[in-house]
Amino acid sequence: MRWLITNRNIEAEGFGTDFADLTYWTLKAPDLPLTVLASWQQQDVATFQRMLVQAADQFPSPVGLPTAQQKHVCLFIHGFNIKWTDAMNMYGNVASKLFDGPNSLGELISFDWPSKGSLFGYLPDRAEARQTGDDLTEVLSSFYDWMLGKQVQAANDPANACKAKTSIIAHSMGNYALEYAMNAVWTRKNRPLLVSLMQEVLMVAGDVDNDLFGAGETVTEGNGEGLANLSYRITALFTGRDDVLGASAGLKHFGKRRLGRAGLDRTYPLPDNVWDIDCTKILSPSVNGIDIHGEYFAPSEILCYDLMRKILEGLDRSLLIQSELVPAALTRVQPST
Secondary structure, three states: OOEEEEEEEEOOOOEEEEEEEEEEEEEOOOOOOOOOHHHEEEEOHHHHHHHHHHHHHOOOOOOOOOHHHOEEEEEEEOOOOOOHHHHHHHHHHHHHHHOOOOOOOEEEEEEEOOOOOOHHHHHHHHHHHHHHHHHHHHHHHHHHHHHHHHHHHHHHOHHHOOOEEEEEEEEOOHHHHHHHHHHHHHHHOOOOOOOOOEEEEEEEOOOOEOOOOOOOOOOOOOOOHHHHHOEEEEEEEEOOOEHHHHHHHHHOOOOOOEHHHHOOOOOOOOOOOEEEEEOOOOOOOOOOEHHHHHHHHOOOOHHHHHHHHHHHOOOOHHHHHHOOOOOOOHHHHOOOO
């Protein structure tokens, strides 16, 4: 199944670059093109949620099942400079590589927002990613309430345990919307410390400050605290070859590097559940400059997809290092003591 949540305006042939109320869609048939509006059936939010719950109920029970075999309901949040058709193509790549076939990780939902689809729209995209954070907050808050309810049901009867792990793959400026939304949800729910809303969060080419998690294990007012406290594990994928994020650092928070270009700022104490992976040697050496920014999701990037799969399957950091999927990973896990 293909799923779409969007706050773009509806146009004759698809979706535009202006804000509208959140709408919910499912693909009418598996073989229909994702980039054609007529392929999609609009659903009211209650029907969309019911269909998603029904799909997740088909997952095998997680009781006694190895972590790697447990299924996900995963949100995919695209980045800046993405018109709707490009966002759907990127979503389709990820879905077909990780969420289709006998090795499917579960169900992937596109959370789509009105990026301008133009390099000249970079600063407007920044403002709209922030505004999108409000809508994303509503979606994540509903996830939180549903999961909390399932935990109560499971406490009374393990057979009622949720069959799906929840996870997020966020790209580029989509991480900025995610940062805001997770902080808002965490604050709205009275800053819980014992609830993992997301099992795995993949921050790919994150267009956020690389000191996002600088508060470490301390509860203060840090921008990344909602993410760190509502997630079991957060993995940031980065490469110094990303020229888009090089330009981004000069347009916004002067003097602060981008997470997706420099990795985590290790002059700060980091939460134990946050780490980063330098993908410079994983991504194709023939792709550089602006193009490398979205290369992580190109169909040809087999190693990158293999890495993302193993992360979502919950493979421990030490095993990822031993598998050599993580180049020079020993320097990226924790600072030496």
